Amino acid sequence: MGNLQESILNVEKLSSGYGAMQVLWNVDIEVHWDEAVCIIGSNGAGKSTLMRTLMGINQPWGGKIYFRGEDITHSNSSERVSRRITLVPEGRQLFYGLSVEDNLMMGAYLRKRGSEVKESLDFVYQTFPALKNYRKRFAGSLSGGEQQMCAVGRALMAEPQLLLIDELSLGLAPVIVDMLIELLQKIRKERSLSILLVEQDVEAALEITDRGYVLETGHITLSGSRDELSVNEHVRKAYLGIPVDI
Amino acid sequence: MIFEIALNGLMLGGLYTLMGAGFSLQWGISGIINLAYGGMTVLGAFVAFSLFRLVSVQPLVSCIPAAIIMFSLGWAIYKFFLRPTIRRGTFFVTLIMTFAIELVLENFMLYVWASDYRIITSPYSGISVQILHAEVPLIKLIMFAISIACVYLVHLFMSKTKPGKAIQASALNPQGARVVGIDVEKMYAINFGIGAAIGAVAGALMSNITSFSVVLTGSLVGKVFVIAVLGGLGNIWGAALGGITLGLVESYGTITIGSEYNEAIGLVVMVLVLVLRPRGLIGRKYWDV
Amino acid sequence: MLRQLFENKKIRIIGISAIVLFLMGIPWLITGYWVRLLTSIFMYATLSKAIDLMIGYLGYVPFGNVVFFGLGAYTTGIAMSHGIPFPLAMVMGALISIMVCIFIGVPVLRLRGHYFAVATVGLNGAIMAIALNATALTGGAMGLTFPVLPAPPEIIYRYFYYMMFALMVAAIIVSIIIVKSRFGYAVRSIKANEEAARALGINTTVTKTAIWIISAIITSIAGAIYGFWMSYISTMDVFNIMIGVTCILMTLLGGAGTIIGPILGALIFQFLSEMVWSQFLEFHLGILGVITILVIFFIPGGLVASLKESFTRAKVQHKEAGS
Numbered sequence: 001m002g003n004l005q006e007s008i009l010n011v012e013k014l015s016s017g018y019g020a021m022q023v024l025w026n027v028d029i030e031v032h033w034d035e036a037v038c039i040i041g042s043n044g045a046g047k048s049t050l051m052r053t054l055m056g057i058n059q060p061w062g063g064k065i066y067f068r069g070e071d072i073t074h075s076n077s078s079e080r081v082s083r084r085i086t087l088v089p090e091g092r093q094l095f096y097g098l099s100v101e102d103n104l105m106m107g108a109y110l111r112k113r114g115s116e117v118k119e120s121l122d123f124v125y126q127t128f129p130a131l132k133n134y135r136k137r138f139a140g141s142l143s144g145g146e147q148q149m150c151a152v153g154r155a156l157m158a159e160p161q162l163l164l165i166d167e168l169s170l171g172l173a174p175v176i177v178d179m180l181i182e183l184l185q186k187i188r189k190e191r192s193l194s195i196l197l198v199e200q201d202v203e204a205a206l207e208i209t210d211r212g213y214v215l216e217t218g219h220i221t222l223s224g225s226r227d228e229l230s231v232n233e234h235v236r237k238a239y240l241g242i243p244v245d246i
Numbered sequence: 247m248i249f250e251i252a253l254n255g256l257m258l259g260g261l262y263t264l265m266g267a268g269f270s271l272q273w274g275i276s277g278i279i280n281l282a283y284g285g286m287t288v289l290g291a292f293v294a295f296s297l298f299r300l301v302s303v304q305p306l307v308s309c310i311p312a313a314i315i316m317f318s319l320g321w322a323i324y325k326f327f328l329r330p331t332i333r334r335g336t337f338f339v340t341l342i343m344t345f346a347i348e349l350v351l352e353n354f355m356l357y358v359w360a361s362d363y364r365i366i367t368s369p370y371s372g373i374s375v376q377i378l379h380a381e382v383p384l385i386k387l388i389m390f391a392i393s394i395a396c397v398y399l400v401h402l403f404m405s406k407t408k409p410g411k412a413i414q415a416s417a418l419n420p421q422g423a424r425v426v427g428i429d430v431e432k433m434y435a436i437n438f439g440i441g442a443a444i445g446a447v448a449g450a451l452m453s454n455i456t457s458f459s460v461v462l463t464g465s466l467v468g469k470v471f472v473i474a475v476l477g478g479l480g481n482i483w484g485a486a487l488g489g490i491t492l493g494l495v496e497s498y499g500t501i502t503i504g505s506e507y508n509e510a511i512g513l514v515v516m517v518l519v520l521v522l523r524p525r526g527l528i529g530r531k532y533w534d535v
Numbered sequence: 536m537l538r539q540l541f542e543n544k545k546i547r548i549i550g551i552s553a554i555v556l557f558l559m560g561i562p563w564l565i566t567g568y569w570v571r572l573l574t575s576i577f578m579y580a581t582l583s584k585a586i587d588l589m590i591g592y593l594g595y596v597p598f599g600n601v602v603f604f605g606l607g608a609y610t611t612g613i614a615m616s617h618g619i620p621f622p623l624a625m626v627m628g629a630l631i632s633i634m635v636c637i638f639i640g641v642p643v644l645r646l647r648g649h650y651f652a653v654a655t656v657g658l659n660g661a662i663m664a665i666a667l668n669a670t671a672l673t674g675g676a677m678g679l680t681f682p683v684l685p686a687p688p689e690i691i692y693r694y695f696y697y698m699m700f701a702l703m704v705a706a707i708i709v710s711i712i713i714v715k716s717r718f719g720y721a722v723r724s725i726k727a728n729e730e731a732a733r734a735l736g737i738n739t740t741v742t743k744t745a746i747w748i749i750s751a752i753i754t755s756i757a758g759a760i761y762g763f764w765m766s767y768i769s770t771m772d773v774f775n776i777m778i779g780v781t782c783i784l785m786t787l788l789g790g791a792g793t794i795i796g797p798i799l800g801a802l803i804f805q806f807l808s809e810m811v812w813s814q815f816l817e818f819h820l821g822i823l824g825v826i827t828i829l830v831i832f833f834i835p836g837g838l839v840a841s842l843k844e845s846f847t848r849a850k851v852q853h854k855e856a857g858s
Contacts, residue, residue, distance in 0.1 A: 057424050081427030093422030095415045106415050109408070110427040154426060279649050327828065334835050337648055338596045342787065345780055346827035353821030464776070468660055471653055510664030513657040520654050521642040 007032050008162055008194045009054075014063035016053040023049040025218045026063065029196075031162065036188060036195040038205040040229070040239055041215035047198040048090050050215065051166040054196070055087040056080045067162070082110045086155040090166040092147050094154070096140030100131055103139045103150055107157030117157070123191075124153040127183060145176035152180070156187065162194045169201040177201065181208050202239040206230050214239075250380040251497050257382070259493025260390035261451060264397055265466070266473030266492075267485040268444030271400075274479030275417040276434040276441070278328055279337075281344040283445055283470055284463030285351035290316055290446025291453040292359050298366050305366045305454050306392065312450045313443040320442025323347060324435040348463065355460045363457040371454075389451050396447055400440070401482045413437045465509055472516040491515075558700060562693045570692040574764070576805045577699035578757055583782040583789070583797035584706040585753040588713070590783065591792025593746050594726030595644070598652040599659030600754060601779035603632045607755030608762035608773040609666055612679040615763070625759040632755035635662075636748045644743045647729075656776065663774035678769035681762055695764040702760065703798070706753050711794060713749070722746050781823075788830050790837025799838055 009031040017023040023046040031037045041047045052058040054065065056077040065073045067083055075083075086107070095103050104124060108117045125132035128149040134142060139150055148168065155163055168184075169177045181204055188195060199205035206212065212229045214222035222234065229235050265287065272280045280286075293312040297303040303311070331343045373384040404410040416423045416433040423430050452458060469492065476491050477484030492512055499511045562570045582604065589597050607628035614624035635658075643654045666673050673679055684691050713719045721742045724732040733739050762768045781804070782797075789800025807826075815822065834841050 055425065057421070076429075077424045078427040078429050081425075087425045089421060089425050093419050093425060095418040095422055097418050098411065098414065102411060106411065106423075106426050106428070109412060113408070158426065273649075279653070331831055335831065338590070338652070339787070339831055339835070341596070341598075341649070341652060342780070342783060342827060343831055346824040346831070349820045349824030349827070353818055353824065356820070357817065468656070471657070475650075475653070506668055507664060510661045510668075513661040513664070517639075517643070517654050517657045517661065520646055520650055520657075 010066040012064045015061045023218050031194050031196050036209040038197045038209040038212040039215050040202050045215045046218040051164050084161045086158045086160040087164040088151045088155045092151040094139040100139050101135040104153050104157050107154035120157050165197045169204050177204050253380050255494035255497035257386045257390045259490030260393040262493050263486045263489030264393040265448035266470050266489045268441040269470035270474045270485045272438050272441035276438045282348035284466035285348045286442045287445040287449035287466050288463050290449030291458045294450035294453050305368045309447045309450045312446040316446035317439040317443040321435050321439035324438035361460050363459045365457040366453045368454050472512045475516045562696050567692050570696050574696045574699045577703045579805050580798045580801035581703045581706045581757045583785045583801050585750045586782045587786045587797045588750045592722050596652045597655045599655035602659035602662050603751040603754040604758035605774035606632050607758030608768050611759035612681050612762050628759045629752045629755045632751040636751045640744045640747050663770050667770045681766045683766050698760050790839030793839040796837050796839040
């Protein structure tokens with residue numbers, strides 16, 4: 001167990017699921033201030049369920065979630081957004097019938113309109129100039145990469161301290177993924193942001209993060225620093241597709 | 247002659263647009279086919295009627311208290327009856343639930359006001375205005391203007407204000423809405439209340455030009471159905487298209503084959519549109535790109 | 536104990552035979568009032584079975600299914616007033632219903648969920664308006680009178696009692712045959728997943744239309760018997776959407792997609808309505824509404840499912856106690 005003061009997010013023995021099916025079993029995760037952490041896992045390991053539970057969309061069945069040392073286990077998603085946790089959800093979940101700018105502004109839904117929100121919007125446009133060019137267009141008319149930018153931008157509009165990202169790379173070309181990762185690195189430094197990233201593309205995930213966990217069938221089976229994980233035999237074999245030297 | 251029919255149809259269509267807009271919002275955004283909509287509309291008319299009779303509130307002013315009362319009722323119905331039903335059942339159970347609510351509303355109205363036909367004789371009735379060659383009763387013109395103004399206000403609310411956009415966002419992508427911190431259920435409940443309030447205003451307006459009774463609720467639901475199906479869902483423009491089409495068809499039908507077939511014509515048109523263009527005449531929901 | 540009784544096949548057959556014999560004999564022992572009440576229970580049970588073929592097995596909700604009830608009643612009435620005997624007139628009613636089903640069913644059944652439910656309401660409204668306005672044929676708002684059977688009332692009561700009873704038994708048998716047949720699998724696979732059913736090579740259009748035709752035939756025969764029984768019908772009466780909705784509620788109460796659910800629902804509901812509501816005529820609609828709300832909240836799966844559940848629970852407890 002980590003020190004609550006040091007870490008922005010502390011997840012203890014979290015379990016969750018749908019209906020009668022348990023998906024997560026006693027998951028322990030810790031994210032330090034200004035740290036980027038990734039969770040590696042294959043399809044169906046429970047990554048999205050974890051993210052949805054951390055966001056308050058799914059209810060936890062057991063365990064505790066602490067944010068900045070405060071117990072937020074039973075708060076709903078609105079409350080978590082106002083505590084400045086945001087999620088870039090799997091599949092982006094943009095509002096297709098609204099303009100790009102409206103989508104971004106919805107990200108600041110819980111904040112009072114004013115100069116601070118304007119400043120956030122300027123920052124998002126500065127980071128993703130493409131979004132500024134298309135600000136009047138419907139979000140549904142953007143390309144996949146631009147949509148992902150819009151989703152990240154929307155999440156940034158709440159001025160989060162902890163950014164949860166569910167499958168940044170899903171359905172995107174490697175070039176776009178590289179670019180997004182580069183931009184995220186930049187944002188992270190400028191905004192002193194902590195990131196918890198869930199990824200299937202392990203190579204991309206390890207590139208940006210400091211530490212990682214491996215989630216397999218709802219259990220955390222392995223954890224370590226980036227360097228430890230990228231040389232770990234199991235990770236190399238199962239997730240990086242690199243044959244292990246004999 | 248044709249001009250007069252068209253003008254009459256347009257006036258009627260204005261009221262239908264308003265009436266259809268509330269139903270269409272409830273269906274398109276909160277996801278509820280509200281079979282109690284007719285009851286809510288007639289209840290709005292009765293509230294206006296009673297305010298007029300008992301404390302002589304101007305019939306056109308009484309729209310406002312009627313709207314407030316029905317908003318609260320609609321909101322409560324969604325929160326305490328519809329939401330729990332959606333959680334545990336299929337759409338068809340929800341449909342039955344709205345019908346059960348309709349029965350209770352109907353019984354309540356029967357008990358309080360009986361099933362007689364009522365009409366509000368407003369101070370403006372009897373005054374007519376000449377438009378080109380046609381005589382139009384002033385009250386119909388006022389009603390048309392108020393209907394269109396209300397529809398436009400709802401449109402402004404939905405597309406320009408923050409709560410309006412949050413309601414839209416909840417319909418477009420509930421998961422995305424939760425992610426940004428919108429309380430989606432609350433938005434659905436508010437939207438349902440707005441729909442009920444619109445219905446009540448339409449009912450209150452209607453009570454100025456035609457006699458009404460509890461018996462009408464069924465045929466009103468039929469009409470708003472036709473409007474929603476004609477225009478497509480959740481969209482103010484769709485409601486306008488559906489409402490005005492129905493108004494024109496009915497006023498033309500009244501002259502040519504007689505008003506007793508009005509309902510049948512509307513329903514036949516609706517079934518045809520459903521079968522030929524299942525998404526309405528415009529052909530898309532407003533949130534589709 | 537009760538559970539074991541239900542599961543034993545021999546006992547089940549004996550039980551069913553006993554019930555049938557009981558129902559066959561009872562009209563000779565009770566007053567006309569009770570015979571009429573039982574007849575109306577059979578009618579609602581039949582209509583509920585017919586509508587449950589669509590709801591419980593196919594997963595489509597024909598809110599306006601009562602249109603076939605009205606068509607059956609009106610066709611039979613019109614044919615009989617032209618001197619055609621009842622059985623033939625009844626068949627004519629069924630044929631008209633089949634035709635409507637085919638012509639309208641194919642396009643309307645393409646619609647899903649809400650849209651289908653709504654379209655059937657529209658269909659009912661349209662046909663009702665036509666019946667109301669085709670005065671020369673239907674008598675319009677004056678209604679339609681059937682020839683009256685030349686017999687004393689208690690004979691007439693029993694006559695219709697047995698007819699409705701036979702129809703209900705037929706409806707039950709038909710639903711059992713459907714459930715056990717290949718056709719029944721096709722129907723239920725559409726309910727489970729229509730796309731997948733089509734991918735498996737099931738002709739969904741034909742299947743859906745066929746099951747709706749079966750439902751329509753049963754409904755229309757019930758309408759024919761009802762008209763003859765009442766000897767006077769009006770459009771407000773036989774095209775009343777409330778009949779259909781009441782049947783949906785009965786199905787819901789008993790349990791959709793079960794053999795006896797709709798029957799049980801009709802029995803309880805009709806009995807309650809006769810015993811309780813007739814005391815509070817003023818609040819008839821409201822009480823119906825409140826009961827509906829209570830059913831949805833407290834027995835969402837229907838009585839049959841709730842009973843089964845409590846049996847299984849009893850079984851588990853029994854085992855635990857035994858071990």
